[in-house]
Amino acid sequence: MDDFDGESPRRTPVFCTLVNATLDLDRDDLGHPGHPGLWARLLGDRRPVHRRGLYCPDCLATRGVAAWMYVFERRGVRVAAHHNPRHHRYHGESDEQKAYKERYLRVVESAGHTAEVEAVGADGRRRSDVLVTGADGRRFGFEPQLAYITAATARHRDAAARADGITPVWHTVDPQAPLIDAVHWTRTDDLPAAAIRDDRHLLVRGGVRALALEQCERMPTPCPSRRRGSCGRRHPRWDPRPRQFDALVRDIVAGSFQPLTLRAGRGLHRFWASAGDLDAFLENGGTLAAGHGTATRGAPPRRGSGGSRPRRDVHRRHPGPPAVDFPPPITRPPIAPLVRDICTAGRGTRCGAPARLYPGGWFCDGHRPGSRPR
Numbered sequence: 001m002d003d004f005d006g007e008s009p010r011r012t013p014v015f016c017t018l019v020n021a022t023l024d025l026d027r028d029d030l031g032h033p034g035h036p037g038l039w040a041r042l043l044g045d046r047r048p049v050h051r052r053g054l055y056c057p058d059c060l061a062t063r064g065v066a067a068w069m070y071v072f073e074r075r076g077v078r079v080a081a082h083h084n085p086r087h088h089r090y091h092g093e094s095d096e097q098k099a100y101k102e103r104y105l106r107v108v109e110s111a112g113h114t115a116e117v118e119a120v121g122a123d124g125r126r127r128s129d130v131l132v133t134g135a136d137g138r139r140f141g142f143e144p145q146l147a148y149i150t151a152a153t154a155r156h157r158d159a160a161a162r163a164d165g166i167t168p169v170w171h172t173v174d175p176q177a178p179l180i181d182a183v184h185w186t187r188t189d190d191l192p193a194a195a196i197r198d199d200r201h202l203l204v205r206g207g208v209r210a211l212a213l214e215q216c217e218r219m220p221t222p223c224p225s226r227r228r229g230s231c232g233r234r235h236p237r238w239d240p241r242p243r244q245f246d247a248l249v250r251d252i253v254a255g256s257f258q259p260l261t262l263r264a265g266r267g268l269h270r271f272w273a274s275a276g277d278l279d280a281f282l283e284n285g286g287t288l289a290a291g292h293g294t295a296t297r298g299a300p301p302r303r304g305s306g307g308s309r310p311r312r313d314v315h316r317r318h319p320g321p322p323a324v325d326f327p328p329p330i331t332r333p334p335i336a337p338l339v340r341d342i343c344t345a346g347r348g349t350r351c352g353a354p355a356r357l358y359p360g361g362w363f364c365d366g367h368r369p370g371s372r373p374r
Contacts, residue, residue: 014069014080015060016042017053017150025071025078039078042071055148056082064127064157068148097129099196100144100171104130107249126160128168134253141166142249146173151182158183167259169252175206184259184270188245202245208257210241211277213284234284238262238273248272343367 014023016030019038024031030038045052050068059067059082071080101117108115112135119131119141128141141161145154154170161168170183173190180187187206196202213234216223223231251257251274258278262269338344338361343351345367353364360369 013057014054014071015057022057023080025080039071043073050148054080060149060153064129094146095193096173096191096196097144097146099193100146101130103196103202103245104132104142104144104249107246108132108253111250111253113253121160121164126157126164126166128161128166131166132253134255136255138253138255139164139166140253141168142171143168144171145177145179149177149179151178154179154183167252169249180206181268181270184261184272186248186272204243204245204248206240207271208241208243208248209238209260209271209273211273211280212237212239213280236281236284238269238271338362 014025015021016023016038018041019032019035021032023038028039029036032038042052042054049070052068052070054069054071056067056069067082069080069082071078073079105115105117108130114133116131117129119128120126129144130142132140132142134140143157158168158170168183170179170185172179172185172187175187177185177187179185185207186204188202188204191202213236215234216231223235248257252272256275257272258275260271260273260278262271340362341355342362343353343355343364344361345351345363351364351367353366355362355364356368358369363369365371
C-alpha cells in the first residue's frame, strides 16, 4: 500500500502537494472545492516545473520515482503531462541515478562488502536502490533520490526499511529537497553522470556534522545549562563537516559514522556524525532522548579505557537513530538604546548628565574615556 491508494482521476493522474492529494481533471473544482481557483493558480505558476509540486503518483508507486508534471489546456481540455521523458512512468531512471548506484557498488565492493541493486523486501513493501551488507551483518540501504519526493513519502519509505532491519542512507543534490531533515540525508552538487562515475573527488557538502566542545568560561554568553556564570564544563556544538563521498560511504558501512537526530527548539535536525563524536558528546553531559537508539543495532558494544558503557548499551536495545537533546538558546539581555547628548555611564541607572560623543558612546566630563572613576 502507498500514499496514493484509493479513487484516482479517470485520465492521467497528477498529485498536487498544495492540497496533498491527487487532482481530478474532469471536475471543475479538481475534486477540491475547499481550494477555489486552484486550476487558474496552477496554470499561472511559472516557476521551474520541479518546483511546482506536481508529480505522477503512478511513477512513485511502480518505480519509486516522483516524476515532475505540468498542466495546461488544449481546446478546452485539461491536460497533465510528464516534464522530463527520462522520468516517464515506463521509461526508468535517470543516468545520474544509475551513476550513483554504480559508484556505491564500486566503493562498498572494494571495501570487501556485498551489495544488491533494487533489493525488494519479502512482502514487496520495501525497495532499496543499493542494499549493502557489512562484515558484521548490518544492512544499509543507499537511496540516491534525485527526483522530487515529499517529506511524508520519504519518511514512509524510511520506516519500511527500518522495519526490515535496514539503516537507510538518503542522498540528494537539491539544497531545498523536502527530504532534508525528514530522514537522515547527505548532499552533493548536481553533477552530470560522467562526473559521478569517474573517480574524481566527489564532496559531500550537507548532512554530515562534527562535534565541537567549547569551554564554558571562554564562551561569550552565560552558561547555557545554568543560565548564569560559568559551570567549568565543556558544552557541545555540532558544526557542518564536508567529507569525501567514497570515504563517508565506507565509514557508514563500517559503523564509524552513525545517524543522529538533534533536537533544536521545536524542530529536528537529522545528520551523520562519527561514533567518536557521539562518545565525546555523552562523556561531556550529552543525553539521548528516551525511546531512541543508534541505527547500528546488533553491533557489539564499544568499549573504552573504562570498560563497557552501559549508558550507550541501554539505548542500543531500541531501533532507530538517537535524538540529541541540546540546551535551549540563551536569551540575551536587552540593550538600552543610546540617547543623544545624554551620558550613558552607570549600571542599572544611567548618569543622565549632558554629554559629548566619544568612540565608546555619549559621556559627560566625569565619565569620559581616560577620566578617573568617581
